[in-house]
Amino acid sequence: MSEKISRRRYLKYAVGGVAAIAAAAGGYYFTQPSPSTTTSATTVPATTVPALQYSGISTTFYCMASPTTDAAKKLSKDFDAMTGLDTHVLELDWSELVAKAMMELTGRTGAIDVCVFDEVQTDMYGPYAHELRDFSDIADPKLLAMDDFSPPIVKLLTTTGGRLVGIPSMCDSTMLVYRKDLFEDEKNKRDFVKQFGYELHPPQNGDEFKDIAKFFQRPKENMYGMSDNWSTPYMVRSTGGWLRAHGGNWFEDWQKGDLTPTIDTDPMRMAMKDCIWFLENATPPDILSFDNALVTQQLATGRSPMGITWFSSMPDLHKPEFSKYYEQFRYGVHPLSGNTGHMGWFIPKDSKHAEAAYKLVEWICSPQNQLTFVQFGGTPFRTSSISDPNILKVLAGGGPWAPNLAEMGLKNLDTAWSCPHFTEYFGWEDFACKWIARILGKSVSIDEGIKGLQKETEDFMKKLGYI
Amino acid sequence: MPQGRPYLFFLLPCLVFLVGLAAFPTAFLFYMSFTDYLLTRGPYPQGFAGLANYLWLFTSPSEGGSYWVYSFTLTAEYVVGTVAAEYLLGLGFALLLRSQIRGKNVLRVLVTIPIVAAPVVAGLSWRYMYDSSIGIINWTLRSLNLPTRAWLGDPALALPSVMIASVWEWTPFVFLVMLAGLESMPKDLYEAADIDGCSAWQKFRYLTSPLLFQLSVITLLFRIMEEFKTFDIIAVTTLGGPGLSTTTISWYIYSIAFSRFDMGKAAAAGLLLLAILTIAITPLTRRAFKR
Numbered sequence: 001m002s003e004k005i006s007r008r009r010y011l012k013y014a015v016g017g018v019a020a021i022a023a024a025a026g027g028y029y030f031t032q033p034s035p036s037t038t039t040s041a042t043t044v045p046a047t048t049v050p051a052l053q054y055s056g057i058s059t060t061f062y063c064m065a066s067p068t069t070d071a072a073k074k075l076s077k078d079f080d081a082m083t084g085l086d087t088h089v090l091e092l093d094w095s096e097l098v099a100k101a102m103m104e105l106t107g108r109t110g111a112i113d114v115c116v117f118d119e120v121q122t123d124m125y126g127p128y129a130h131e132l133r134d135f136s137d138i139a140d141p142k143l144l145a146m147d148d149f150s151p152p153i154v155k156l157l158t159t160t161g162g163r164l165v166g167i168p169s170m171c172d173s174t175m176l177v178y179r180k181d182l183f184e185d186e187k188n189k190r191d192f193v194k195q196f197g198y199e200l201h202p203p204q205n206g207d208e209f210k211d212i213a214k215f216f217q218r219p220k221e222n223m224y225g226m227s228d229n230w231s232t233p234y235m236v237r238s239t240g241g242w243l244r245a246h247g248g249n250w251f252e253d254w255q256k257g258d259l260t261p262t263i264d265t266d267p268m269r270m271a272m273k274d275c276i277w278f279l280e281n282a283t284p285p286d287i288l289s290f291d292n293a294l295v296t297q298q299l300a301t302g303r304s305p306m307g308i309t310w311f312s313s314m315p316d317l318h319k320p321e322f323s324k325y326y327e328q329f330r331y332g333v334h335p336l337s338g339n340t341g342h343m344g345w346f347i348p349k350d351s352k353h354a355e356a357a358y359k360l361v362e363w364i365c366s367p368q369n370q371l372t373f374v375q376f377g378g379t380p381f382r383t384s385s386i387s388d389p390n391i392l393k394v395l396a397g398g399g400p401w402a403p404n405l406a407e408m409g410l411k412n413l414d415t416a417w418s419c420p421h422f423t424e425y426f427g428w429e430d431f432a433c434k435w436i437a438r439i440l441g442k443s444v445s446i447d448e449g450i451k452g453l454q455k456e457t458e459d460f461m462k463k464l465g466y467i
Numbered sequence: 468m469p470q471g472r473p474y475l476f477f478l479l480p481c482l483v484f485l486v487g488l489a490a491f492p493t494a495f496l497f498y499m500s501f502t503d504y505l506l507t508r509g510p511y512p513q514g515f516a517g518l519a520n521y522l523w524l525f526t527s528p529s530e531g532g533s534y535w536v537y538s539f540t541l542t543a544e545y546v547v548g549t550v551a552a553e554y555l556l557g558l559g560f561a562l563l564l565r566s567q568i569r570g571k572n573v574l575r576v577l578v579t580i581p582i583v584a585a586p587v588v589a590g591l592s593w594r595y596m597y598d599s600s601i602g603i604i605n606w607t608l609r610s611l612n613l614p615t616r617a618w619l620g621d622p623a624l625a626l627p628s629v630m631i632a633s634v635w636e637w638t639p640f641v642f643l644v645m646l647a648g649l650e651s652m653p654k655d656l657y658e659a660a661d662i663d664g665c666s667a668w669q670k671f672r673y674l675t676s677p678l679l680f681q682l683s684v685i686t687l688l689f690r691i692m693e694e695f696k697t698f699d700i701i702a703v704t705t706l707g708g709p710g711l712s713t714t715t716i717s718w719y720i721y722s723i724a725f726s727r728f729d730m731g732k733a734a735a736a737g738l739l740l741l742a743i744l745t746i747a748i749t750p751l752t753r754r755a756f757k758r
Contacts, residue, residue, distance in 0.1 A: 099725045106510040124507055222600070232708035233726070286599045286620020288709030303600050423507045427727035431527075434534065434711060441622050441710035456528050 054356045055084030059113040061360075062101060065091045066312070067377035068170045068343070069116075075364045075372055085356055098426075101125075110350050113357040116169055119156035119342040123421040125165070132165040133347040133354060145367045148382045152413050157344040160257055160421060166344020167361050170373075171381035172312045173340045173416040174241075175408055176332040178202055179305040179325060182216070191215075202332035203306075206245045206274065209335040213282035216305045225282035227295045227304035234291070235436035236429050237419065238308075241336035242271035244417050250432075254420035259466040264454035272439050272446045279440060288440070299329065308334060310341060311409040315377050315396040330401060331408035338416040342381075379409060424464055431456055499734035506728035520735035535736060537711065538719040539743075545630060545715060546694040552634045553690055554683070557641025562671075564642075565649045575646075582639035590703035593632035594619065597704075622712040625705055629713055633700055637693070641686055648682040649675070688751055695744060716740055 061076060063069035069091055076087040092100060097116070104111045105125060117125065125132050146154065149168045157166035182188055183200055192200035196211045203209040213225030228238050236250070243249065248267025252258040279287065284303060296313050298304040300323035318326045345361045347354055363369070370382050374394045385391045385406060395402040419425060432453060439449035461467045500520055502512035524535040560578050564571055581589065596602050597618035605615040618628040652675070660670050698717040701707060707714040707722065714722075720740070724733035 095725075102506055102728060106506050108510065231706055232710060232714075233706060284599065284617070284620070286617030286709075288622065289617070289620035289625070289705060291706070298600070301600055424505065424727075427505070427507070427729060430722055430726040435528070437708065437710040441712070443710065452528050 051082060052084035054353075054359075057084075057353050057356050058086040058088065059353050059357050059360060060111060061087055061089045062097060062112055062115040063089055063091050064094045064097050064116055064343075066170075067315070068312070068373060071369075071373040071376040071378055072169070072364055074376070075369055076360060079360050079363045083356075083359070085360065087360060105348055108350055110348075110352050112348055113351045113353055114345050114347055114361055116343050117166060117346050119153070119166070119340060119344065120419040120421060120425055122157055122165060122344075123159050123423050124425060125346065131349045132163075133349055133351070133358070134163040134165060135167060135358075136164045140362065144362055144365060145382070148367060148384050150381070150383055150410060150413050152340065152416070152418075153342045153344075153381070156340060156342055156418050156421075160255070166346050167365050168342060168381055169345050169365060170312060170343040170378065171410070171413065172310050172342055172379070173409075173412045174237075174308050174334055174338040175311055175314075175412045176202060176334050177299060177307050177309060177314065177317070177329055178332065179299075179302075179328050180330045181325070181328045182305045183330075188215075202330075203335040204333075205335055206242070210274070210277065210282065213278065213306060217282045222303060224284040224287075224298075224304050225306065226278065227284060227287065227290060227298040227307040227309075229290055229292050229295050229309070230283075230287045230440075231289060231291045232433050232437045233430075235433040235440070237339045239271055239275055239436055240339060240417060240419070241308075241334060242274050243267055244337040246270045246274075251420050254422065259420070259422060259461055261454055261457040261461065261467075263457060264450050268450050269446055272436075272450065275440055276442075276446075288437075299323070300325070308338075311405075311412065312341075312379050314405055314409070315379065318396040318399060318401060326397075327399060327401070331405050333408060333412055333415060338412045340413065340416045340418045380406065383410065385410075422466065424460075428457065428460060431460075496734045496738060499730055500738050501735075502731045504729070504731035504734075506730055512731065516731055520732045521739065523732055524736055524739060534711070534714070534719060535716075535739075538714050538716045539740070541626070541712075541714065542695060542697075542716040545626065545697065546691055548627075549630050549633045549637070549694050550687060550690045552630070553638045553641045554687060556634065556638045557686075558645045558679075558683075560638070560642045561645035561649055562675075565646060578642055579639045581636045582643075584636070586636065586699040587703055589636045590632060590700040593628075593635070593700075594704045597628055619705055620709055622710050625709055625712045629700055629704055632704065633694070633697065636700075637690065641690065644682065644686045645679065648679050652678050684751060684754060688748060691748065692744070695740070 061072070063072060069089070073089050076089060079085060080087050098121070101112065101115050101117070102125075144167065150171055153168045153171050154164070157168060158164045183202065189200050192212075192215055195215065200212070200215075201208075203212050209226070215225070216223060217225040230238050240250070246267035248265050248271065249262055252260040252262055284290075284298065290298070292309060292313060295304075295307050295309045296316060299307045299309070300317060302323075302325055314329070314331070316322055317329045320326050323329075345365070347357045347361070351357055367382060367384065370380055370385055370388075371390055371394065374380055374385075374391050380388075380391055380395065392398065392402045392406060396405055419429070422428075435444075435449050435453040435456070438444045439446055444452065458467070499512065501516060501518070503514045503516045503519075504512040525533050527533055527535075564575050564578065568574075584592070596604050599605055599615065599617050599620060602618070604618065608615045616624055619625050656674055657670060660674060665673070696717055697715055698721065701713055701715055701718050705713040707718045716736075720733055720736045723729050723736060727733075
């Protein structure tokens with residue numbers, strides 16, 4: 001028979017339980033980043049939606065787990081409070097998000113109201129059965145300040161048919177990151193001039209990139225010249241810069257709709273030779289397993305003094321708890337050609353609450369809310385951000401590196417290349433990455449690999465009717 | 468046995484479940500494998516492809532051998548290596564921990580711990596242990612002045628490294644099954660063998676092995692089928708790389724389905740795998756249940 005609990009003991013347990021829950025809730029609440037009350041330089045009306053217009057309406061927002069999403073969640077809560085909307089944010093890992101979004105759109109479930117996507121998917125999601133909303137006719141230029149978005153982003157979120165299907169949510173491209181202290185070290189500077197005959201500085205082109213990476217290749221000191229994302233699923237993007245640097249391209253001119261493969265060319269051969277040179281002389285031995293997170297780790301631990309990685313990853317490097325070199329990282333334009341990875345928000349045509357979803361996106365992306373993205377550890381995506389002192393005070397911890405980071409992040413867009421846009425791009429990228437991986441892993445020769453990729457691409461494009 | 472409608476009525480939920488979740492999807496998969504079905508081109512198959520998807524598996528790419536054959540061969544090597552190691556280690560632990568040794572119960576718990584962890588957690592733990600700069604394995608090697616390795620970054624070492632992680636995780640399963648089998652053996656046979664003066668090896672060879680045979684075959688069958696499906700550990704450690712060195716057949720099929728969004732070819736690849744495994748495993752299954 002169980003012992004009867006006395007009233008006093010019961011009250012003690014109840015008070016203790018409530019106190020524990022209150023402490024946990026308080027701890028959670030007070031540890032959330034609280035944005036400052038400073039406002040962004042540009043001031044526009046908060047929203048055109050009358051108060052509580054969307055009461056009783058619920059929207060679903062698919063996002064990739066990232067600081068951008070944290071900011072979007074906070075902003076969507078603010079919007080909900082103003083308009084009565086009930087927004088559900090679903091955060092997923094990137095590859096899972098792409099597959100899930102494709103399933104929902106293909107199945108026409110109507111489950112998605114807003115979804116984040118990469119500009120390379122602009123033509124993937126439309127113009128077929130699962131079309132996306134064209135924003136050209138509904139986007140309010142004043143509220144969104146479209147001319148304040150970097151033109152390449154807007155262009156890349158526009159389909160080859162001329163439909164603007166994404167509102168920019170993040171501007172991203174790969175860029176050069178290097179350790180200022182190592183580049184300014186007097187001994188390094190003297191030794192470099194002695195070895196290569198010119199001053200040590202952030203590399204401006206492919207030859208300098210090779211020289212400097214080789215100079216810093218010191219395996220005995222556990223230091224390796226350069227790190228980049230060379231995992232198999234990423235091969236097209238990481239080797240594309242070399243191809244562009246040699247004057248080549250994957251296709252003739254995808255932006256004009258010409259998808260004739262131009263892979264079996266001398267620029268491609270030179271690009272592959274350069275990549276193999278890097279593998280043999282100037283990178284960590286395990287670089288073929290590096291994803292973006294590992295590249296950031298190499299820089300943070302000092303194992304690589306120089307690397308190529310994403311603008312959006314850079315704020316992490318300036319956290320003292322993440323890297324003891326947090327004050328030393330500086331940025332430059334990608335010495336070859338960075339790869340763009342802009343993100344946008346799309347709204348499917350079969351969204352049940354497209355108008356509410358659009359107003360939500362409009363609010364989140366408005367200029368006055370740019371600061372919120374930076375406060376949550378993200379990166380700015382409006383041109384005016386470079387000179388906004390409020391943003392520079394907060395970006396990546398607000399240190400002396402912030403103006404350099406903001407400037408270079410947006411400057412890289414001028415030279416960055418975008419992966420070709422066509423509906424089956426990911427299908428092509430999948431086997432292209434495998435071919436390049438085989439070339440770099442030397443299981444096929446450069447010539448065999450390039451000819452094989454050219455042929456398989458031609459067959460693929462012919463079957464799809466592009467050539 | 469009940470006759471007539473009430474009998475069928477009770478079977479109905481089970482039949483609905485089987486048809487809805489097993490029979491229909493398998494039939495649709497079979498149908499998809501003969502169609503052109505790119506998810507990026509629409510929600511339904513675009514046309515009839517005949518055997519083109521199956522032929523593509525053996526002819527793509529045109530140079531250097533097909534990926535499907537390569538992945539299947541790689542997976543077969545992976546399966547043979549991991550299952551053999553799991554069986555030998557599992558049986559070895561079971562024989563050791565069956566005998567009366569000190570701390571037997573504690574050791575049994577320690578040996579069983581890996582299987583408690585979710586496969587993704589186990590894979591992530593190994594990924595960090597294998598890390599070239601911060602991993603404990605290379606740290607230990609450095610401390611002993613031994614050369615370090617790029618465990619998951621070297622194409623020659625990546626597959627063995629993943630195999631070790633898998634063996635670590637699934638040996639406890641074999642251990643538990645073998646231990647249960649050993650514990651259920653009749654003791655009088657061993658007593659008779661002791662009286663006859665049999666050595667430990669003779670007892671193992673003439674008593675333990677034959678008695679454990681059926682259980683061993685069933686355990687091996689389970690492990691072979693599970694290892695052929697290996698996906699989670701590849702997804703958290705190597706993503707099929709570096710290069711193609713850990714692109715197992717499951718990972719390859721996944722990449723066709725969710726990178727290329729080519730459902731027709733993915734269905735063909737999956738069905739072909741199913742057919743091969745069924746043909747290969749059927750004799751083993753018959754043998755297992757015959758004796």
